[in-house]
Amino acid sequence: MITFGPHTRIGVFLWRAFHARPGQVRRFVLWSLVEAAPAFVIGLAVARAVDAFTTHQAVAGLSWTFLLGLSWIFAAVGGRQVVVTLATIVEPVREELLTTTIRGALEAGRDDPAAVTRANLQVEVARDAFTGVIGSVKAFLFALLGAVAGVVALMPELLLLVLPPLLLGLGAFLFSLPELARRQHAYLLADEATAESLVTVTAALGDIAASGDEDHAARYAGARFDRQRRAAGRLATVTTLRTVVLGAGAWAPILLVLAYAPRLGATPGVVLGTLAYVMQSLTPALFNLASGLGESGVRLWVTLARLRAALPPPREETRRAEGVHTELKGVTFAYGPRALPVVDRLDLVIPEGEHLAVVGPSGIGKSTLAALIAGLVVPDQGRVTVGGVPAARLDRGQRVLIPQEAYVFRGTVAENLGDHDPRRMRQALDAIGAAHVKLQATELGPADRQLVALARAYLADAPLVILDEATSCLDPAAEARVEQAFAERGGTLVVVAHRISSALRARKVLVMDGTRVVAGTHQELLAASPLYADLAGHWDPRLRQVS
Known part of the structure; x- marks a missing residue:
C-alpha cells in the first residue's frame, strides 16, 4: 500500500507507487514489448528489403516489407493494452493523493472550498504528469532495446557509432534535470506572485486612484513582473542548453553512420536500416523522453512538493485513557x-x-x-x-x-x-x-x-x-x-x-x-x-x- 504524507520522499513515493501492483506492472511490460515491435523490426526490415531489391529478389523484399507492416498491427494492439494497464497503475496514486489532500484539509480545520478545489486540480496535474513520465520513459527504454537488438542483428560494429553520442547527450540532459526543476519551481512561484499582485491592485483601483498612489501600485506590481521576467530568463537558459545537448546527442549518430559505416563494410541496406533505427526510433524517443522528464517530470515533482508542503504535520498517536475525568x-x-x-x-x-x-x-x-x-x-x-x-x-x-x-x-x-x-x-x-x-x-x-x-x-x-x-x-x-x-x-x-x-x-x-x-x-x-x-x-x- 502506498502512502503520501508531510515527510514522504517524492522519489521513493513514485517508485513504490509504480511497483504497488506487481501483476499490473508485468502486464504493462509485456504489452510494451508488443507495442515496441516496430522499434526492433523497422531497421532490419528496411535493410533486408533494400538489399533484396538491389539484388532483384522481389519476393524477399516484399516479405520484409510485409513483416514491417505486420509489426505495426501488433503495435496498435499492444498500445491499446498499454494505455488500459497504465491507468490501473496510475489511478491508485491519484486516489491516495486525493484522499490525503482532503483528509489533511479536514484535520487542519481549513473551511476553504476554494483551497480544496485547487488541491484537487493539483492532484489531477500530478496524475497526468505521472502518466506522461511513465509513458516517455517506457517508450525510450523499449526503443533503445529494440534499436540495439536490431543494429546487433545488422552489424554489431555500428553500435560504436550510434550509442556513445546518444548516451552522452542523455547523460548531460539527466545531469541538468535538478537545476531545471529548481528554475521551473522558481518561475512558478514568481508567476503566482505576479498574479496575486494583479488581483490586489485590481481590487484596490478605486482607492489607488482616489489617493493618487498610482506610482506606488505600479512599483509594487512591476517588481513582481521583473522577478517573473528574470525567472523566465534563467529557465530559458537551461532549456536552450538542454535542447543543444539533446540535438547533438540525437543527430551526431546520423553523421557518424553516414561517414564511417560504408568504410566498415556496411551495405547500402545496412546503412539505411541503421539510419532508420536512429531517425525513426531513437531520436523521437529521446526527444519524447526529454519532454516527458523535462516538462511532465518537473511538473510532477514540483506539484507533489507543493501538495506535501500543504499537508498538516502528522497527528500524534492517540492513547486510551483510564476513565474520562x-x-x-x-x-x-x-x-x-x-x-x-x-x-x-x-x-x-x-x-x-x-x-x-x-x-x-x-x-x-x-x-x-x-x-x-x-x-x-x-x-x-x-x-x-x-x-x-x-x-x-x-x-x-x-x-x-x-x-x-x-x-x-x-x-x-x-x-x-x-x-x-x-x-x-x-x-x-x-x-x-x-x-x-x-x-x-x-x-x-x-x-x-x-x-x-x-x-x-x-x-x-x-x-x-x-x-x-x-x-x-x-x-x-x-x-x-x-x-x-x-x-x-x-x-x-x-x-x-x-x-x-x-x-x-x-x-x-x-x-x-x-x-x-x-x-x-x-x-x-x-x-x-x-x-x-x-x-x-x-x-x-x-x-x-x-x-
Missing part, C-alpha cells in the same frame, strides 16, 4: 494571534459521570469550549486532559462530539448508523425518541437528521459525549428525551444548551458570560449569576420572581 487548567484560546481570546485562563473540572450543561449568549465561546474538550482544537495556553491524556491525543473511541449541523451520509439510516445489528439500531433509535424513523429511510428532514446523528453517537458507546446544540431542530419534549437517554446510558455528558431547560436537567451548570465563568447547580446560579438568572427568567417568568 476531564480537567481544563489555565486554558486560553483565540482564533488568530491578534484576536481576543474566546476562552481566557479557564479552569474547569468535569468529574467522570458528570452531566454538565453549558449556557451563555451566542458567540460567547460555548462551541469553542466543546471543541477544546473534544480535542478538535488545541489551547494556545494551558492544557486540557481527559483521564490524564491530552484531549487532542485521546482515543477517538472514548469521546464523541455532535455539532448543531448534523452530518448524515447519503444512503439509508441503517448505513448511517454503521449497519449494526438491526435490533440494536432499533433500540438506539427508540431510546432517543426516534421510533418513527425507519432503518431503510433515505429522505430525512432536519429534525430526523439530528436524531440519526444522535443515534449514531448513542451506538458508539463513547464514555464522553458532547452535544453542541445537537438538538436545535427538536422540540423541547424530544430534546428532553434525548438528554435523558444519554444521561441514563452512563458516562459523562456535556450539553451546550440550546434551551435553558437543559440546565434544569443537568447536575451542574457552567455559565459563560464573556468576563467570567461561573459553575454550580441551577439553584446556586440563580443567586450567583445575574446572567443566568436573566436567561432563566426569560424562559420561565416564575423563575425571575424566585431570583
Whole structure:
C-alpha cells in the first residue's frame, strides 16, 4: 500500500507507487514489448528489403516489407493494452493523493472550498504528469532495446557509432534535470506572485486612484513582473542548453553512420536500416523522453512538493485513557494571534459521570469550549486532559462530539448508523425518541437528521459525549428525551444548551458570560449569576420572581 504524507520522499513515493501492483506492472511490460515491435523490426526490415531489391529478389523484399507492416498491427494492439494497464497503475496514486489532500484539509480545520478545489486540480496535474513520465520513459527504454537488438542483428560494429553520442547527450540532459526543476519551481512561484499582485491592485483601483498612489501600485506590481521576467530568463537558459545537448546527442549518430559505416563494410541496406533505427526510433524517443522528464517530470515533482508542503504535520498517536475525568487548567484560546481570546485562563473540572450543561449568549465561546474538550482544537495556553491524556491525543473511541449541523451520509439510516445489528439500531433509535424513523429511510428532514446523528453517537458507546446544540431542530419534549437517554446510558455528558431547560436537567451548570465563568447547580446560579438568572427568567417568568 502506498502512502503520501508531510515527510514522504517524492522519489521513493513514485517508485513504490509504480511497483504497488506487481501483476499490473508485468502486464504493462509485456504489452510494451508488443507495442515496441516496430522499434526492433523497422531497421532490419528496411535493410533486408533494400538489399533484396538491389539484388532483384522481389519476393524477399516484399516479405520484409510485409513483416514491417505486420509489426505495426501488433503495435496498435499492444498500445491499446498499454494505455488500459497504465491507468490501473496510475489511478491508485491519484486516489491516495486525493484522499490525503482532503483528509489533511479536514484535520487542519481549513473551511476553504476554494483551497480544496485547487488541491484537487493539483492532484489531477500530478496524475497526468505521472502518466506522461511513465509513458516517455517506457517508450525510450523499449526503443533503445529494440534499436540495439536490431543494429546487433545488422552489424554489431555500428553500435560504436550510434550509442556513445546518444548516451552522452542523455547523460548531460539527466545531469541538468535538478537545476531545471529548481528554475521551473522558481518561475512558478514568481508567476503566482505576479498574479496575486494583479488581483490586489485590481481590487484596490478605486482607492489607488482616489489617493493618487498610482506610482506606488505600479512599483509594487512591476517588481513582481521583473522577478517573473528574470525567472523566465534563467529557465530559458537551461532549456536552450538542454535542447543543444539533446540535438547533438540525437543527430551526431546520423553523421557518424553516414561517414564511417560504408568504410566498415556496411551495405547500402545496412546503412539505411541503421539510419532508420536512429531517425525513426531513437531520436523521437529521446526527444519524447526529454519532454516527458523535462516538462511532465518537473511538473510532477514540483506539484507533489507543493501538495506535501500543504499537508498538516502528522497527528500524534492517540492513547486510551483510564476513565474520562476531564480537567481544563489555565486554558486560553483565540482564533488568530491578534484576536481576543474566546476562552481566557479557564479552569474547569468535569468529574467522570458528570452531566454538565453549558449556557451563555451566542458567540460567547460555548462551541469553542466543546471543541477544546473534544480535542478538535488545541489551547494556545494551558492544557486540557481527559483521564490524564491530552484531549487532542485521546482515543477517538472514548469521546464523541455532535455539532448543531448534523452530518448524515447519503444512503439509508441503517448505513448511517454503521449497519449494526438491526435490533440494536432499533433500540438506539427508540431510546432517543426516534421510533418513527425507519432503518431503510433515505429522505430525512432536519429534525430526523439530528436524531440519526444522535443515534449514531448513542451506538458508539463513547464514555464522553458532547452535544453542541445537537438538538436545535427538536422540540423541547424530544430534546428532553434525548438528554435523558444519554444521561441514563452512563458516562459523562456535556450539553451546550440550546434551551435553558437543559440546565434544569443537568447536575451542574457552567455559565459563560464573556468576563467570567461561573459553575454550580441551577439553584446556586440563580443567586450567583445575574446572567443566568436573566436567561432563566426569560424562559420561565416564575423563575425571575424566585431570583
